[in-house]
Each structure stands twice: as C-alpha cells, then as structure tokens.
Amino acid sequence: MSQPRAPDGARAVPPAQIGTRDPVGSCLVSTRTAQAARQGHGGDVVCAVRDLTKTYPAVRGRRGAPGTPEVRATDGVRIDIRRGEIFGLLGPNGAGKSTLVRQLTGLMRPDRGSVDILGHDIVRHPERAARILAYLGQESTALDELTVSLAAETTGRLRGLDVRSARAERDTVLEELGLAALASRPLRKLSGGQRRLACFAAALVGERPLLVLDEPTAGMDPIARRAVWGAVDRRRAENGTTVLLVTHNVIEAETVLDRVAVMDQGRVIACDTPSGLKEQVAGEVRLELVWRERAPLDVPEVAALRDRAVESGRRWALRLAPEEARAAVAAVTGGAAFAALDDFTLATPSLEDVYLALGGSAGNVRGLVKA
Amino acid sequence: MSVVPAEVLPGRALPVEDAVAEQAAELGPRARLWPALCAVYRAQLSRARVARIPLLFVATFQSIGIMVLMRGVVDGGGEARAVVAGSSVLVVAFVALNLLAQYFGQLRASGGLDHYATLPVPPAAVVLGAAGAYASFTVPGTVVTAVFGCVLFGLPMAHLWILAAVIPLAGAALAGLGAALGLLAPRPELATLLGQLGMSAALLLGVLPADRLPTVVQYARDLLPSTYGVEAFGLTFEAHPDWGVVVLDLAVCAGVGVVSLAIATWAYRRAAVR
Numbered sequence: 001m002s003q004p005r006a007p008d009g010a011r012a013v014p015p016a017q018i019g020t021r022d023p024v025g026s027c028l029v030s031t032r033t034a035q036a037a038r039q040g041h042g043g044d045v046v047c048a049v050r051d052l053t054k055t056y057p058a059v060r061g062r063r064g065a066p067g068t069p070e071v072r073a074t075d076g077v078r079i080d081i082r083r084g085e086i087f088g089l090l091g092p093n094g095a096g097k098s099t100l101v102r103q104l105t106g107l108m109r110p111d112r113g114s115v116d117i118l119g120h121d122i123v124r125h126p127e128r129a130a131r132i133l134a135y136l137g138q139e140s141t142a143l144d145e146l147t148v149s150l151a152a153e154t155t156g157r158l159r160g161l162d163v164r165s166a167r168a169e170r171d172t173v174l175e176e177l178g179l180a181a182l183a184s185r186p187l188r189k190l191s192g193g194q195r196r197l198a199c200f201a202a203a204l205v206g207e208r209p210l211l212v213l214d215e216p217t218a219g220m221d222p223i224a225r226r227a228v229w230g231a232v233d234r235r236r237a238e239n240g241t242t243v244l245l246v247t248h249n250v251i252e253a254e255t256v257l258d259r260v261a262v263m264d265q266g267r268v269i270a271c272d273t274p275s276g277l278k279e280q281v282a283g284e285v286r287l288e289l290v291w292r293e294r295a296p297l298d299v300p301e302v303a304a305l306r307d308r309a310v311e312s313g314r315r316w317a318l319r320l321a322p323e324e325a326r327a328a329v330a331a332v333t334g335g336a337a338f339a340a341l342d343d344f345t346l347a348t349p350s351l352e353d354v355y356l357a358l359g360g361s362a363g364n365v366r367g368l369v370k371a
Numbered sequence: 372m373s374v375v376p377a378e379v380l381p382g383r384a385l386p387v388e389d390a391v392a393e394q395a396a397e398l399g400p401r402a403r404l405w406p407a408l409c410a411v412y413r414a415q416l417s418r419a420r421v422a423r424i425p426l427l428f429v430a431t432f433q434s435i436g437i438m439v440l441m442r443g444v445v446d447g448g449g450e451a452r453a454v455v456a457g458s459s460v461l462v463v464a465f466v467a468l469n470l471l472a473q474y475f476g477q478l479r480a481s482g483g484l485d486h487y488a489t490l491p492v493p494p495a496a497v498v499l500g501a502a503g504a505y506a507s508f509t510v511p512g513t514v515v516t517a518v519f520g521c522v523l524f525g526l527p528m529a530h531l532w533i534l535a536a537v538i539p540l541a542g543a544a545l546a547g548l549g550a551a552l553g554l555l556a557p558r559p560e561l562a563t564l565l566g567q568l569g570m571s572a573a574l575l576l577g578v579l580p581a582d583r584l585p586t587v588v589q590y591a592r593d594l595l596p597s598t599y600g601v602e603a604f605g606l607t608f609e610a611h612p613d614w615g616v617v618v619l620d621l622a623v624c625a626g627v628g629v630v631s632l633a634i635a636t637w638a639y640r641r642a643a644v645r
Contacts (some may be wrong), residue, residue, distance in 0.1 A: 105489050107644060118397030126644060130491040131398040141483030145418040157410035158490040160400030208399060 008246070015219065028310045046210055046242045047081040047104065050336070052113035054099055073099035075266035081210075084236050086243040088253050089350065091263035098138075104244070105135045105212055117210060134159075136203040138218075140187060140195055148174065148190075148198045149183040152205045159206030169205045176234075177201050177227045192219035200228055207239065207324040215247040229256055250351045262355055271356050274351060281349045281357040285325045288345045289316040289332060296340040301331035314342065319353060402492045411492075411500025412507075419508055430465040431512035431591035434458040437578055438520050447524060450580040450607075455520030456605035457578035459534070462512040464573035469566035471505045475553025476562025479642050488643035498550050498635045505549070506542025513538055517604075523569055525576050530607035533617070540624035541600030545573075547631025548596065554638035573597040596627040 054074045061067030073094045081087040089097045102108040104115055106126030115122040122129050143151040152173060156166035174180050179194075179201055187195050200216050211232070217225045235241035247253050253260055254274045261271040270277055289295075289305075291314045297303045305328055309316035320328060325346060333342050349357075402410075419427075441454045478484055480567040487497045513534060521528045549566060556562035574585075584592065592598050603620035606612045 011446075107485055107488055109644065120398070127491070128398060130489050131401060132396065133489075135485070135489040137485045137489070138480060139482040139485065141478060141481040142486035146414055147417070150414055150417055154410050154414040155486075155490065158402050158407055158492040160402045160491055162406070206399070209396065297522070 001341035010043055030043060044083045045080045046083050046118055047079075047244065048098075048114075048116040049079045049104070050114045051113065052077040052100065052103060052110050053108045054103060056107065071138065072266045073288075074103065077113070077263075077266070077268055079261050079268060079271060081242060083242055085258040086232065086236075086245055086256055088245045088247055088257035088260040089245060089263055090250070090253050090260050090355070093248075095263040096266035099266075101135075101212055101214055101244070101246055105129050106134060132208065133212050134203045134206070134208040136200055136211070136213045136216055138214050140199045143199060143202060144188040144195075145186060147184050147186050148179055148201070151187060151198060152202045155202035159208075161206050166205065169207075170201075170244075173201045173204045173231075176203075176231055178223070193221055193224050196220055197224045197227065200231075204231060204235075207235075208241075209239070210242045210244065211235075212244045212367045215248065216245070217249070225252075232256075253351055260351070262351075262358060264355075264358075270354070277351060277354045278349055281319075281353050283321060284349055284353070284357075285318045285322055286345075286347045286349055286353055287318045287320055287328060288347075289318070289324050289341065290314055290343040291316075291340050292342045293340070293356055296337050299331070299335065299337045301328070301335075302337050305331075319349070319356070394436055399491065401559075402490065402496070403474045404438075404493050404496050405450050406502045407492045407496035408503070411497055412503050415501050415504030418504075418508060426470060427466065427508060427512050430462045430509070433465065434461050434512070434516040435459070435519055435572070438516070438523055441578070442523060445524075445580070451524040451526065451579045452605045452608040455517065455524055455526060455608070456601045457574075458520055459513050459576055459604060460515040460537070460577055460597050460600045461570075462516055463506070463509045463538060463541050463600070464545050464570050464577070466509045466512070467502070467505045467542050468549040468552075468573065468597075469570040470508075471502065471546050471549035472553040472556075472562050472566030472569070473559075474501070474505075475550050476556050476559040476566075479554060480559040482638070484643050494509050494639045494643070495632075495636045498547075498632060498639050502543065502546035502550055502632060502635070506539060506546050509542060510538055521608075526608045527610075530551070530612060533604060533607045536621055537600050537604045537624075540628060541597055543628030544596035544600070544624045544631060545569075547635050550635035551631055551638050554635060577601045596624060596631070599623040599627075606613055 016027045045053065052074050053076055056071045056073055058070040059068045065206065069089065077096075077100055079087075089100065091097050099108065104122065106122055106129030108124065110123060112135070113123070117129065117132050120128045120132060143155075146154065149170060152170040153166050156169055157163065160227055161169065171180075174183055177200070179198060182190065182194060182198070187198050190198065196216065196219055197280065200213070203213070217228055220228070230240070230241055236243070245257065257274055259271065259273050259304070261268045263269065263276070270280070272280075289309075294304065294314070295302055295316065297306065305318060308320070309318050318325075318328070329344065329346060331337060377442070389585050435458070438454060438458045445451050445454055516529075517531055517534060518528065520526065548569060550564040552569065553562040554564055572591075572595055576588065576595050581589060581592060599620040603617045603624070606617050606620075
C-alpha cells in the first residue's frame with residue numbers, strides 16, 4: 001500500500017452533512033477528490049449519476065393478497081464513480097441497490113434523472129451500456145446448462161469478440177481464476193461458489209472499462225474470493241478498470257472498497273471512503289458482551305447498561321464513548337458480574353455501526369451481514 | 372484487498388487524459404447478427420446434452436404411441452397419411468413450441484434475460500439462435516417418427532426428403548410462436564400452460580384426419596401454423612404429389628415463421644428492458 005494519504009482534515013466530513021437530503025457534499029470531500037482538486041485534476045469521472053429516481057407503482061390488492069403502496073426504489077440518487085476505483089453500494093435488502101444497478105446497466109429506465117458513463121447518456125441510449133460495461137448479475141440461469149468453458153466463450157462472442165480472441169481470452173481468464181480444471185463441467189453441477197466464479201469469469205471475457213458486480217463473491221470460499229479480487233486488481237493496474245460493487249458483506253466492503261455509498265430507502269445516506277465513514281462515528285467504540293446464561297441485572301452497573309444495549313439472546317451489543325466503554329469493561333470484568341460473563345469484545349466501529357449511526361431505517365440491520 | 376490506488380493508475384497522471392475524458396469514450400464492439408446467432412445456437416445446442424435428450428425421447432415416444440393407437444382405427448389411404456404427417460410434426464410442436472415457451476418463460480421469470488440484455492447482442496440473434504436450436508432438437512425425433520409411421524402404415528418413403536424443408540419451416544413457425552408465448556406470458560406457469568395448450572392443439576388438430584372434424588374445429592385447424600406443415604408433408608406420400616400445393620403450404624409456414632419470430636424478437640426487447 002503506497003497510497004499517499006491526505007491529511008485527515010481533508011477527509012473529515014462535517015457532521016452537518018451527514019444524512020442530509022443531498023449527500024453529494026460528503027462524496028466530494030473524500031480523500032481522492034480533495035487530492036485530485038489540489039493536483040489540478042478536475043473530474044476523471046467514469047460514471048456520473050444525477051437525481052436518479054424510480055418509483056414502482058402501487059399494486060392493488062387482490063383476493064387474499066394485500067396490495068403494496070407505491071415504492072420509491074431510488075430517490076434522487078447522485079453519485080460519481082471515478083476512474084480506477086472500486087466503488088461500493090452498501091445497504092440492507094430493499095435499499096434500492098439493485099434498482100440503481102439496473103438503471104446504470106440500461107436494464108431499467110428511470111422515471112427521472114441522468115446516468116452518464118464515460119460520456120454516454122445511458123438513459124437516452126440504454127443499449128450503449130452493454131458496450132461500455134460488463135455486468136455480473138445475481139442470476140446464472142442463462143448459463144447454468146453450459147460448461148464453464150462454453151459459458152465464458154459464448155459471453156465473449158456476444159461481447160463482439162471473434163472466435164479466436166474469444167477462445168484466447170477464455171483460456172486466459174479460466175487459468176487466471178483457477179477454473180481450468182472445471183472447464184468442461186456444466187455450471188449447474190458446480191457448487192454455488194464455483195458457479196459464481198464461473199459467471200465472474202464470463203463477465204471478464206471481452207475487456208470492459210467498467211465492471212458492475214452484484215455480490216460477486218457470494219457463497220465463495222476464501223481462495224475463490226482472493227482469485228476474484230486478484231483479477232480485479234490486475235485489471236485496475238493494467239487498464240485502469242473501474243468497479244461498481246454491490247455488497248451486503250461489511251467486512252469485504254471495508255477491505256476492498258475505495259469508496260462506498262451507503263443506501264437506505266432508495267437514497268444515498270452517506271458516501272466516503274470506508275475509513276472516512278468510520279471516522280464519523282469515531283467517537284464511539286463497540287462493546288459486545290456475552291453472558292453465560294443471562295445478564296446479572298442485580299449488579300447496578302450492568303442494569304444501567306441494559307437500556308443502551310441491543311440484546312439478542314445472551315449477547316449484548318453497545319455503542320459507547322471510549323471512557324464509558326472502559327468503565328463498562330471494568331465493571332463487568334471486575335466484580336460480581338464477571339462470574340456471569342462468558343466473553344466480551346471491544347472494537348472500533350465497523351461500517352455496520354456507521355450505518356446505524358447514520359440513521360438507517362432498519363434498526364436491526366438485517367440485510368447487513370457481518371460475516 | 373485492493374492494492375492499486377486510483378492515483379497511480381495509468382492515465383491518471385496525463386493531463387491530456389482529462390481532456391479526452393470530456394468526450395465520449397469509444398464504445399466496445401457490437402456483436403454482429405450472424406456470429407452472435409451462431410454463438411447462441413451453439414450454446415443452446417450444447418444444452419441438449421445436459422437437459423434436453425430425455426425430453427426428445429418423450430416427444431418421439433408420444434408420437435409413435437399415437438400412431439400405434441391410430442393403427443387400429445385407420446387403415447391406409449388419406450387418413451393414414453394424415454396420421455403419419457401429423458405425428459411427425461407433433462414432435463416439432465412438442466419441442467419447438469412447448470419446450471421453447473417454457474424455456475423463455477423461465478428465463479424471463481428468473482432474471483436470466485439480464486445476461487443477454489447486458490451484452491451488445493442483437494435481440495434477433497438471441498431469439499433466432501434459441502429457436503434454431505430447438506428446431507434442430509426436433510430433427511432426430513421427427514425423422515424416426517416419420518420412418519416408423521411409413522413402415523407401420525405401409526407408406527412410400529420416396530419423398531421423405533421433404534422433411535428437410537418441413538422441419539425448418541414448421542420449426543420456425545412453431546418456435547417463433549413458442550418464443551413469443553414464453554416471452555409475453557406474465558408468469559412462467561402461464562408460459563408453460565400456453566405451450567402445453569399449443570401442443571395439445573397441434574396434436575388434436577394435426578393428427579386427427581381433417582374431414583372427420585366438425586366445421587368449427589376445421590376453421591381452428593386452419594389457424595394453426597403446424598397444420599400447413601402437416602398438409603405439405605402428408606401430400607408427399609401420394610404417388611404424384613401436387614408440388615404446387617406443397618410449396619404453398621410450406622410458404623404459409625415460412626410466412627408465419629417470419630411474423631412470429633419478429634413478434635418474439637419484439638417481445639424479447641420488451642422483456643429485457645423494463
């Protein structure tokens with residue numbers, strides 16, 4: 001990691017901007033832009049999204065099935081994705097990530113707003129998206145009955161490669177991802193993670209400057225994950241490939257993303273580097289307590305903590321100021337409470353805490369799996 | 372872990388790049404119709420090895436079974452010709468209409484169309500490639516059924532070569548219909564249902580000798596594209612077939628094929644971008 005870091009002041013986001021209706025402000029003060037502005041590089045923006053709005057109409061209830069009200073799947077979304085970065089969309093299920101991605105890939109027309117990818121207006125010319133970006137969706141049904149080799153080759157040919165280059169690229173990509181041994185197996189005979197990797201391979205055949213990956217590593221083992229991120233990094237280094245990543249996985253988001261937009265109810269509620277976002281809740285630490293059987297509520301310090309804890313069975317999760325956390329740890333490890341304590345962890349905040357602090361609507365954050 | 376900071380990537384350091392970025396970037400190549408069609412066709416054919424072969428047996432056995440049944444009712448002449456021709460084309464209807472409607476119905480419902488829709492491939496290539504592959508699946512079953520029928524009913528095999536025209540043309544008409552039904556049906560179960568109904572219609576209206584049917588049903592028979600394939604094929608069992616009528620019947624198949632494949636392509640476009 002030889003990345004030059006901006007002084008922290010350049011990255012810090014004024015708290016007033018957090019959670020405001022227009023989150024762009026927070027996008028524009030992140031490290032990279034601050035540096036770029038200093039170095040005289042205006043925008044090297046690969047994908048610019050402005051005021052993107054899509055409303056699903058209300059469905060009238062039929063017999064037995066209740067109707068659903070009108071839903072704003074994306075609500076005035078504005079993001080800038082810069083060349084060569086891995087930009088993440090993070091949020092719980094139903095936050096609007098997939099709808100946003102469908103609009104960026106030309107699969108869905110927005111009601112309002114604009115999408116500009118490398119100078120092309122995707123709202124007006126959705127068919128151009130296929131010639132600029134490669135998309136890895138969540139479904140593999142179109143490829144399931146093909147062999148790994150044919151899935152990659154056919155996808156390459158449909159991306160406009162001739163037979164010879166499609167086969168050459170297929171061989172290179174399968175080799176690169178360690179899929180050569182599985183090349184002649186049909187996708188649906190593979191495990192979930194292997195199938196996902198094969199679909200990722202198909203997405204890579206026929207180089208594109210922008211990769212849109214919807215949960216590319218779902219179900220993968222660590223070796224396959226490493227193959228995916230290795231392949232992505234190689235393309236970034238050699239071709240300046242840009243990646244838009246949809247993810248549920250907070251841990252992965254923290255490690256691979258350059259910048260992340262946190263989405264909730266169709267809006268971008270924050271946008272910054274993972275560490276920049278975490279600084280927004282830097283004043284707090286996360287304390288997790290696991291009791292042997294149940295919490296010793298007869299201890300006054302423990303009883304006092306209960307109001308602030310998110311309880312799930314024997315497990316309590318708390319967000320506390322550092323000195324409060326210190327006192328709490330002393331209380332539970334020192335006196336009578338220690339006998340009832342099974343385990344505890346004290347950690348700096350994760351993106352999950354950021355999401356909670358930003359006022360994500362899903363209080364229990366079901367969609368954000370902390371794997 | 373990403374190890375490449377955006378700042379050190381090629382192109383970042385050059386001010387010229389920024390000027391270029393102002394203009395629209397060059398688009399990737401578009402897949403042309405024929406190569407894309409061939410690629411889709413080849414991929415679809417390869418699926419047969421995994422999924423379709425058992426269904427081909429079903430289609431063939433069904434037609435052979437119907438002929439054996441009809442053997443007890445029909446004893447030669449024009450009716451025998453109609454039964455053999457109808458049973459042979461029924462194989463085409465089973466695979467090209469019924470199975471293709473199911474395939475596209477499921478592909479659409481599961482989001483599988485997104486894969487094709489995010490590739491720069493002409494919609495016609497996807498529809499024609501799949502329809503062509505499904506029509507090809509019918510070849511062995513149709514030939515086996517026709518030969519078996521000829522032996523069973525003692526019909527001449529001299530003009531069986533007409534199958535080389537009947538299968539692709541009836542196949543185009545029925546596969547186009549199947550693809551359109553599959554892509555237009557709002558739910559996959561409906562696509563399956565419509566495919567089954569279409570095949571049942573081809574069975575009843577194609578296999579049963581026309582002159583025994585009520586007038587209303589005969590009109591329905593005239594509306595079904597498979598009928599013209601059946602008629603064309605049936606005529607060639609005569610000692611001196613009226614080739615003009617055969618060509619006319621096949622031309623109707625071709626016309627329906629063009630129209631239904633065009634509708635299917637439109638339906639694909641509509642289903643792909645919502």
